[in-house]
Amino acid sequence: MINPALGVCYYPEHWSEEVWEQDAARMAEVGIAFVRIGEFAWSKLEPTPGYLQFDWIIRSMDVLGRHGLKVIFCTPTATPPRWMVDKHPDMLAVDANGRQKGFGSRRHYDFSHLGYREESARITQLLADAVASHPALGGWQTDNEYGCHGTTYSYSPAAKVGFQRWLAEKYGTVEALNEAWGNVFWSMEYNRFDQVELPNLLVCEPAPAHDLDYRRYASDQVAAFNKVQYDILKAKRPDLPVIHNFMGRYTEFDHYDVAKSLDVAAWDAYPIGHLAVSTEPEEVKRQYLRQGEPDYQAFHHDLYRTVGHGRWWIMEQQPGPVNWADFNPDPLPGMARLWAWEAFAHGAEVVSYFRWRQAPFAQEQMHAGLLRPDSEPAPAYHEALQVAQELKSIGITGAASKGRVGLVYDYQSEWAWDVQPQAKGFTHGAHVRALYAAFRRHGLDIDILPPSTTSFAGYDIIAIPALFAWNDELRTAISEFDGHLLIGPRSGSKTQNFAIPPRLAPDLPSNLLDLKVLRIDSIDPSLEIEVKGSGSVHHWRERIETKANVVIEDTEGWPVLVNQGKLYYLGGTGTKALVHRVVDYLIAEADLVTLNLPAGVRCRTRDGLRVYVNYNAGPATLTLAHDETGYVLGTAEIPAAGVTIARLATAG
Amino acid sequence: MINPALGVCYYPEHWSEEVWEQDAARMAEVGIAFVRIGEFAWSKLEPTPGYLQFDWIIRSMDVLGRHGLKVIFCTPTATPPRWMVDKHPDMLAVDANGRQKGFGSRRHYDFSHLGYREESARITQLLADAVASHPALGGWQTDNEYGCHGTTYSYSPAAKVGFQRWLAEKYGTVEALNEAWGNVFWSMEYNRFDQVELPNLLVCEPAPAHDLDYRRYASDQVAAFNKVQYDILKAKRPDLPVIHNFMGRYTEFDHYDVAKSLDVAAWDAYPIGHLAVSTEPEEVKRQYLRQGEPDYQAFHHDLYRTVGHGRWWIMEQQPGPVNWADFNPDPLPGMARLWAWEAFAHGAEVVSYFRWRQAPFAQEQMHAGLLRPDSEPAPAYHEALQVAQELKSIGITGAASKGRVGLVYDYQSEWAWDVQPQAKGFTHGAHVRALYAAFRRHGLDIDILPPSTTSFAGYDIIAIPALFAWNDELRTAISEFDGHLLIGPRSGSKTQNFAIPPRLAPDLPSNLLDLKVLRIDSIDPSLEIEVKGSGSVHHWRERIETKANVVIEDTEGWPVLVNQGKLYYLGGTGTKALVHRVVDYLIAEADLVTLNLPAGVRCRTRDGLRVYVNYNAGPATLTLAHDETGYVLGTAEIPAAGVTIARLATAG
Amino acid sequence: MINPALGVCYYPEHWSEEVWEQDAARMAEVGIAFVRIGEFAWSKLEPTPGYLQFDWIIRSMDVLGRHGLKVIFCTPTATPPRWMVDKHPDMLAVDANGRQKGFGSRRHYDFSHLGYREESARITQLLADAVASHPALGGWQTDNEYGCHGTTYSYSPAAKVGFQRWLAEKYGTVEALNEAWGNVFWSMEYNRFDQVELPNLLVCEPAPAHDLDYRRYASDQVAAFNKVQYDILKAKRPDLPVIHNFMGRYTEFDHYDVAKSLDVAAWDAYPIGHLAVSTEPEEVKRQYLRQGEPDYQAFHHDLYRTVGHGRWWIMEQQPGPVNWADFNPDPLPGMARLWAWEAFAHGAEVVSYFRWRQAPFAQEQMHAGLLRPDSEPAPAYHEALQVAQELKSIGITGAASKGRVGLVYDYQSEWAWDVQPQAKGFTHGAHVRALYAAFRRHGLDIDILPPSTTSFAGYDIIAIPALFAWNDELRTAISEFDGHLLIGPRSGSKTQNFAIPPRLAPDLPSNLLDLKVLRIDSIDPSLEIEVKGSGSVHHWRERIETKANVVIEDTEGWPVLVNQGKLYYLGGTGTKALVHRVVDYLIAEADLVTLNLPAGVRCRTRDGLRVYVNYNAGPATLTLAHDETGYVLGTAEIPAAGVTIARLATAG
Ligand SMILES: [Zn+2]
Ligand SMILES: [Zn+2]
Ligand SMILES: [Zn+2]
Structure with missing residues (x-):
């Protein structure tokens, strides 16, 4: 655990060696403690196969170290050089339309390609050998933003063979696979594992269990790719943290799984760009145009704190306008400070701005840095300086407080409802975030919990919305929990093999909850069905049969919120007003003390x-x-x- | 002709053999008479090439027969097993973007592939031999929903060779083809038939005659595919009906042609899903969210009665929420009964609900059945029971009444205006359906007539809107008709080779109609040009020169409705108000007695x-x-x- | 220079030889002087390889010549015959998705394919030899509408090899290329030129300099293709003009460059179709539905006058409804005359209607001509006749007047902002056209100037908006200009290698303009930031630091319009009200006399x-x-x- 500190992302290979010294001196002046380097430098580190050029990067570490800066050293595997593609032409990924994605930008590799995985191990080992004992070394970053630009999924020959092998291992016999996927349905039965196809370019949709298994497979490849690097780096310097910089609202692989081979989870926080590309309503986008959505960052802070086993960083913090959304507004003065402080409040160890100096060339030339391209300070330079001074004067040493409320967030549920929304746009994440915001507006501290949680002890309220299937851990945790528990909608509506459970959703023993979801009323979210009292359901509405107590019902007489003791079930997607009503009801029942926060x-x-x-x-x-x-x-x-x-x- | 009865779709291979007996008993209790089986069962019937496993399906027929149920036996050709693709890798269709569509869902075959056509004949013959004499057998279904998921068109090597062969047969010489398509236009002339390309992946659009011939070819392949099965089944049991289950608003092949090898036309009626994916205005979608559009089902009933030579079924009737639209609302209580009764009123012999029990696994697990996945009755179970009892108590034996109004509906016209809308969204079908609704709101019985109709005798009013080209039959029928006849807009505006006729549209002899369409004013449908009196034209407006009597003209002085005796010509696409006005005018002129129906x-x-x-x-x-x-x-x-x-x- | 005259596009091969005589006689009656032929006739001129059939086209020239008509003879290279594709299967272009675009429409060739370039030279030479001495010959047209249907860019093997060769020639060493593109950024460095990829099908976007160089390369291929034909035709008849018919608002190649091998620039004017497919606001589309946008034609007239070194034609003039927009309305009576007169006012030598007779067959059968398909006069026939008579009675001989205002228009800037809009939809052309309309509403004559302009002498006002990079010529022209000069927004914000210039935008010496653009505030254009006084900025807003005089600032205090002497800088995209305010201010400062024109x-x-x-x-x-x-x-x-x-x- 590191006391709150600032960092910055730096690319010594982008600048002539003469300016390194001055750059380092100015970083130290700002109060920066950590400098991330090496991320995309493979072609400078190994310009031709086997011809290693590590001197320059070691010299840059020398310079940084002389100014008291600690280096986060990245493996450069997100950007294999051009010669690598000559060596392994089939390392390129193939998109869902069957098109191979070529060299010329970044992340041009297939997680399923074992030859590239070996190359990744080779360069990691070589670099680890070269820099592990450098006194400026403060930690490692594996690769960069796994999955960015849709790179988790590939439909290449390598992926097909890998998937078949993974299935053979999982199911043992092809009969077991046919049974699990329900292949009898449309004569989709396989005779051998090597007949199994990837779930793209079909006539219509694949079996949902087929699609879900493919996503599990793809997620496992990311985890396996990361583990190779982790094991090498950890073996070399057990004392230093191995970190990966994840992204916001990115769900294509299971981050909990990948982080099994990480010491610290980092994420790259671009509040304004992320709001721009989000599905938030137009009025929210306008209201927070220059700030980002107020709960977006916090949710990810809490998520990555859990992903990182309690340790987390922001590896890239937006410092000014970015280059990658349709529109890239200038942040409100002060936001580069606010975002850093909010991260520290949620337990961040390090907030690292991306990047030191705006690059005048290549793809990201319109992305701001702490310095302008002409090396003059940009506004965030001064804001970072202020944060560094404030940190010093306040002196924080402890961790983020444990939450009063826990929300279960599950990547497989994101995949499941993407595979089968039934009501277009239905997602697990939207339900979790809606509850997150509703609790947080009362000033309550919240923790995000993985689906592997075995005990909810210590929480006042737990919520598990839109969880696709129970596992043994959660069943145990639920049955032993003595706080207030909110479940649904749609939770427990599938088995792990993506089938409707025999006793129907929410698939809980009747002593816990005597309730069945008979069928679904799926409607356009703009159509609201009013609920008696106040609020409405829309988008997803369950036809419920229950012997439990009906707390809220809609104006057509269908149950919406029911309870059996302290277990509550919500039978539909509520409008914001209804979600607030349900959450306020739970807070009152649980006797929680809340704050009276101004809007925003x-x-x-x-x-x-x-x-x-x-x-x-x-x-x-x-x-x-x-x-x-x-x-x-x-x-x-x-x-x-x-x-x-x-x-x-x-x-x- | 079968007296009105209920049916249900059943997949014995989806359930363990122990429950068949109870299922059959409950079907009989509901009052079901027909059970459709076998549709997607090929992998269970022939798990590996040539290894036949028919015993189980015969046992299922035994069980059903014991409960007095008649079986509709389906050929399983919509879902060839995985090993078939190993045997014929080129049997897979190729989409317009050049991508082969693989195994893993259904309908993964190319109608042009003659090897698969032989496999289809083989399994059909084997099954016919095995079950033709079973006492429970009540009829046959060929394949399932030809063309579903866009499978009529394929751009495979097999399709290319087939198309070239078809053209050689049609045109005899390549010079005749060049002439027919107008290939001189852009040096598109071919020297040999084997140079002819499919009309996809071109630099810009193909010649319209090229595109239209390709669609005629593709339609012929569906008909040929169906005929192979029909001939086998019919030879085996001349007494039993051979049926195919068509779809709603599906136009990619000529259903009249395919039905030349059918005894009964069936269609699969999903009123709510079809409204959801339709282009109906938003307010209609909201008003009939839980019912379906009120004229949609009836139009198809009348269409398929004609397609089926007077005999038609609903082979799949929506019983509750479905799984395949963006949103899938719960029907209003009573709709499963209403839809059945409406079908019987239009002459249906059988209404067969899809499906008996909701499958908890695979692609359609969110599609309701008469039973829930836990085998308890879903709402439609009780509604089907009520229909069965009502049918028995009322006792219908006769056919649907002949209509007073006949509307010509033509698949080639659907293709022609899809090839060349000239005003985006202009379709034949929309014009037919608008007239259908305008006549039907007065309680008039309507018949849909094919373009091969040679006589309109017995009808009071005939309408032929947006027909792309005349044929000899229709020219005869028109000239001999003594009732009221409405033609246009755009009718007769092309020759069969997709060229403008020498005397211009509507291409009728001047003794019938002295009128020429000089050019087209094509405008966004939201722009309305008011018509003197009331109503507007929009979307499509013809600049007409005529010596006939102008009944209605627009506020700019252009003729809109003209007549020459009892022949009326409509020179534009009317708004709903104008279509009602024109239809009301015709009804009055024809002295028809109408009903006063409440809205809806x-x-x-x-x-x-x-x-x-x-x-x-x-x-x-x-x-x-x-x-x-x-x-x-x-x-x-x-x-x-x-x-x-x-x-x-x-x-x- | 030819005195104003009318022309028409004619396809003798589309009609039986008997009607040529009467067609020619009627053309002469209308007052037509020029007839364009041959454009798409390759398959009739060379039906099989080497088998030449030129007699018929010479006979058609004989007929036209007998009626005093002059022929513009086209090379037929836009439509290679089918046998050509057998001969050169790799001559077909490949789209950005990697799909080869096949035979069956037109423009099915790749500008990078050197084999086809030779075929183009061969047929051009053969035709030139055959018809150059014909007395009716009045000029030549090369190919037809270069780039139409997105054919400038191809991603074929031929394009890849050509691009690599072009880069080797431009950069000499691969190190120079790596430096110019900033390839160090993401390890995108190449070791050899033959490793360079085309910028399509990448994981994310290519380096902007990579993309821009590819567009320069593609533009050069169009110019090279045209030059081959020009050199042949010019050598044969130095006295006759070689013309190409360009298109409206088409920017994918540099028209100034292509026109280095042309005597006259022509363009194809379809005012109504072009408005329909434009991004003009809905109310403009409705207001000018039957006329076209009032400044659209004029802008192109002025542009092509410059492209053609002072000589320009309309080669295809819309005569009535066309066939290729979503909706194709009938023009207002009189527009076929108005469009011709407007063109003559802007200096056109010839306005040639497309086409003589509406073709009843093939792709353009719904495109009007001067004659209907039944050979009767369409409305434009009479309007053309009127123009011919008016031209004769007025007797114009001189050229279009030199403008008072000059606007720099630059194709590379169109490409640059398409590569990197930073604010979605930001374009060079939109800024030029907004200024064009704002000056023109005061009745001022305007000239469009190329980026190769070395002197602005003689103009009162020059404007250079959204120019991506300075070149030596423009730097000279600016520094020597003594009139009023408006620069920006975004002008000079890049180097020629697509990097941010070291002294930042607008990259001018401080004695000319002491101003720096610090960063960009990029926002949705619907969000307006009010400007003190009146008007607003939106879409693009620059954070400016300046010592110059602030003329206009926004309500947040940021400079919007500043001046240093007669040099003005505009620091954002203005709303229409603001653009008018800025232009009116400049007109007043420059003391220009203006007209008071009614709206429209x-x-x-x-x-x-x-x-x-x-x-x-x-x-x-x-x-x-x-x-x-x-x-x-x-x-x-x-x-x-x-x-x-x-x-x-x-x-x-
Ligand atoms: Zn990053
Ligand atoms: Zn079906
Ligand atoms: Zn043209």
């Missing part, structure tokens, strides 16, 4: 402090909470894009 | 009965018509999704 | 005449201008689609 203001507690951030474009006024003794940074008058930190009476 | 209520007469169905979500009130003696089912107060049946004074 | 009316001066055209669907009233002595055609009351011509006191 959010908070999180860490190490006896409560950090408030104001996502609004105008000021807001805080009220000192019952458990706060006063402010250690800022005041109750929190300006646009401002940060205020309160000290708690009792450490959190 | 429809009716049809059969065998001395008039069946009213209420597509509204609320009740409506009927008025006893002059020719009705009283109600034999229901009353004048017809509830939401209700059915009322009146007896006619004189048999219809 | 436009004008241009030529040879002492000012031609007014009324694009409105209703009449308008002109005011006699200070410099006009009276009207020589029409009056101050100008009807819908009308033309009025005033004589100037002093020749223009």
